[in-house]
Amino acid sequence: MASSTSTDAEGRAGDGLLRQLLRRSLGRGLAVFCVSTASAAVGLALPAVLGRTLDALLADPHGAAAGRWVLGSAGLTSLLVVLDALDSLLTGTANARSIAWLRRRLLRHTLRAGPRAGRRLAPGDLVTRLVGNAAQAGTAPTALASALAAVVTPVGGLVALALIDPWLALAFLLGLPLLAAALRSFVRDTTDSVARYQHSQGEIAGRLVEALGGARTIAAAGTAGRERARVLAPLPELSRQGHRMWRVQGRSAAWAAAIVPLLQIAVLAVAGLRLTAGALSVGSLLAAARYAVLATGVGMLVGHLNGLVRSRTAARRFAPVLAEPATAYGTRPLPPGDGTLELRGVRAVRGGRAVLSGVDLVVPGGRCLAVVGRSGSGKSTLAALAGRLADPDGGQVLLDGVPLPELTHDALRRAIGYAFERPALLGGTIGGTIALGPAPAPPGRVVEAARAACADDFVRLLPNGYDTPCAGAPLSGGETQRLGLARAFAHDGRLLILDDATSSLDTVTELRVSRALSGRLPGARRPRTRVIVAHRAATAARADLVVWLEDGRVRAAGRHADLWELAGYRAVFVDPDVSGEQDVSEVPYADGGVQGG
Numbered sequence: 001m002a003s004s005t006s007t008d009a010e011g012r013a014g015d016g017l018l019r020q021l022l023r024r025s026l027g028r029g030l031a032v033f034c035v036s037t038a039s040a041a042v043g044l045a046l047p048a049v050l051g052r053t054l055d056a057l058l059a060d061p062h063g064a065a066a067g068r069w070v071l072g073s074a075g076l077t078s079l080l081v082v083l084d085a086l087d088s089l090l091t092g093t094a095n096a097r098s099i100a101w102l103r104r105r106l107l108r109h110t111l112r113a114g115p116r117a118g119r120r121l122a123p124g125d126l127v128t129r130l131v132g133n134a135a136q137a138g139t140a141p142t143a144l145a146s147a148l149a150a151v152v153t154p155v156g157g158l159v160a161l162a163l164i165d166p167w168l169a170l171a172f173l174l175g176l177p178l179l180a181a182a183l184r185s186f187v188r189d190t191t192d193s194v195a196r197y198q199h200s201q202g203e204i205a206g207r208l209v210e211a212l213g214g215a216r217t218i219a220a221a222g223t224a225g226r227e228r229a230r231v232l233a234p235l236p237e238l239s240r241q242g243h244r245m246w247r248v249q250g251r252s253a254a255w256a257a258a259i260v261p262l263l264q265i266a267v268l269a270v271a272g273l274r275l276t277a278g279a280l281s282v283g284s285l286l287a288a289a290r291y292a293v294l295a296t297g298v299g300m301l302v303g304h305l306n307g308l309v310r311s312r313t314a315a316r317r318f319a320p321v322l323a324e325p326a327t328a329y330g331t332r333p334l335p336p337g338d339g340t341l342e343l344r345g346v347r348a349v350r351g352g353r354a355v356l357s358g359v360d361l362v363v364p365g366g367r368c369l370a371v372v373g374r375s376g377s378g379k380s381t382l383a384a385l386a387g388r389l390a391d392p393d394g395g396q397v398l399l400d401g402v403p404l405p406e407l408t409h410d411a412l413r414r415a416i417g418y419a420f421e422r423p424a425l426l427g428g429t430i431g432g433t434i435a436l437g438p439a440p441a442p443p444g445r446v447v448e449a450a451r452a453a454c455a456d457d458f459v460r461l462l463p464n465g466y467d468t469p470c471a472g473a474p475l476s477g478g479e480t481q482r483l484g485l486a487r488a489f490a491h492d493g494r495l496l497i498l499d500d501a502t503s504s505l506d507t508v509t510e511l512r513v514s515r516a517l518s519g520r521l522p523g524a525r526r527p528r529t530r531v532i533v534a535h536r537a538a539t540a541a542r543a544d545l546v547v548w549l550e551d552g553r554v555r556a557a558g559r560h561a562d563l564w565e566l567a568g569y570r571a572v573f574v575d576p577d578v579s580g581e582q583d584v585s586e587v588p589y590a591d592g593g594v595q596g597g
C-alpha cells in the first residue's frame, strides 16, 4: 500500500475540490455572510443607541425622546436575537448540504475507481476521510462566510471609535500589530498540528479495520494484546498533536487575554481624558467602552480561523482519494457475437513489478478456458483484466473484437459476469444478493440460478428462505461461494469469469456446479464463454482449453490431457514427492466422466 500522506501536488487536488465546493455554495455562503454581517451591524449599532438612551434618560427621564430611545434599544436587542437564530439555522442547513455533496462526490469517485480505490489507503483510513474529514471540510463555506463577517465587528468597532473621537481609534491602532502577530502564529501552528492529528486518526482507523477483518486469525494466534498495541501505536502521536493544538489555542488565548484588556484600558483612559476635557458625553464614554471590546473581537476571529484551518486541512486529505482516477467507459455497444475473448500482448504491473507480461490468448465463443498455475503466477490478475476490473498496463483485451475500454458501462457489465472466492453479500436479502446486477434478475431466474449453483436447498432451510436478510443468515464459506455463483448464473451475458469461485465447495458439490457450468446455464440461449481460475486438476480437465501461467507468462496452452504429459504441468497439481499420498479428487479423471470439453 502506498503512503497515505499527500504530496503538495496531490494536496492541490483537495484544494481544487474545496474551491468547487465554495463556488457551489456561493448562494448559501452569501446568505450566511449577510445575516452574520447584519447581526454584527446591529451589534455595532446597539452600544451607540444604548449610549444615546443613557444620555436621553439623564437629560429628561420622562421625556418623549427618552421613550423613543428605550424603544429603539429594545427593538435592536430583539432583532439581534432573531438574526442570531437565523444565522444558526442557515449555517446548519448550509453545512449539512455541503457535507452531503462532498460525501456523495467522494463516494461516487471511490466506487467509480473500482478495486483500484483501495490501492493507496487502508479501508478504515478511506472511510475516515469520506466520513469524518468530509464533515470537517464541508463547513468551509460557512466558516469562511462567518470569518469574513466576523471581521466586520472589529473593523466596525474601530470605525465607530474613530467617529466618536479619532484619538480613541489612534490609541487602539497602536496596539494592533501585536494582535496581528498573534493571529499569524496561530494559523501557522494550527495548520501543522491539525494535519498531523488527522493523519494519526486515519492511521488508527485503518489498523482497526484490518484487525476487525482479521479477528479470527488474531484470536487463533493469541496475539490480541500485540494487535491492540499495533492498532494504538499512532496514539502517542495523536495525543502529542492534540496537546499541541490545545497549547497553540491556549497561547493565542493568553495573548488575547493580555493584549485585549491593555487595548481596552488604553481606549478607556483616552476616553476619560476626553470626557474631562468636555469633548465626550457620558453616553459616548459608555459607547466607546463597548466599541473597544468589539474592536478587540480577536477571540471570535481565532475561533473562525480555527474552523477554516481545520476545513482546509481536512480537504487536503481527499487528495489520495481523488488521485486514483475514476474508470472511463467508451461509447460503443457490443456488436453481435458469440463471446470471443482475446488478450493481445497483455502486461500488468503491480507494486512496480510486471506480474503478467506478453500474454496472448484467444478463447473462442462459448468455450471454457481454465487458468492454472502456482500461487502468485498471475491467475487472478488475468481474470481481473479479462472482465475489466482493471486495465492492462500494456496490450489489449477484446470481447467480440471490441477493446473493453471502448464499451459503454452497461454493455460491458451486462456482457461479463463474475464469481469470486469470497463474494460480498450486498443485496440486503439472500434473494436480493443473487438478483444483484445491472438489471435485477426476476425471482424465477433467481431460484433457477440457485439450483444450478447448488444453493437452493440450503436457502430454503433459512428462516425466511430467499427473503432472509444476509446479516441474519449464518453462512459457511462454501454456502457464501454458492450464492456468489448463483449471482453470476442469474444474469445473461457472453462471458463468465470464475476466480477461484469453487475453492470452498466439497468435491461432490463442485462436480455438480461444474456440470451445470459446462452445460447450458439457466436462461442462457447458448453456452457462455467461461474463464475459470482453477486449482484442481479435475476442473482443468473439464475445460476446453487450459492456459498454464508461470511467473506471469504463459508457459503453455492446450488441452489438459496433452499438457498432463509435461512433468512441470503435473507438478502444478501433484507434488512429485508425495504423489502416492495425493487425494484422488485432485487427480485428473479420478471422478469419472469429467473429461468433457
Ligand SMILES: Nc1ncnc2c1ncn2[C@@H]1O[C@H](COP(=O)(O)OP(=O)(O)OP(=O)(O)O)[C@@H](O)[C@H]1O
Pocket (backbone or CB within 6 Å): 350, 351, 355, 373, 374, 375, 376, 377, 378, 379, 380, 381, 382
Ligand atoms: N496490488 C498489488 N501490489 C503488489 N503486488 C501485487 C498486487 N496484486 C497482486 N500482486 C502480485 O502479483 C502476483 C500475481 O498475483 P495474483 O493474485 O494474480 O496471483 P494468483 O496466481 O491468482 O495467486 P493465487 O493462486 O495465490 O490466488 C503475486 O506475486 C502478487 O503478490
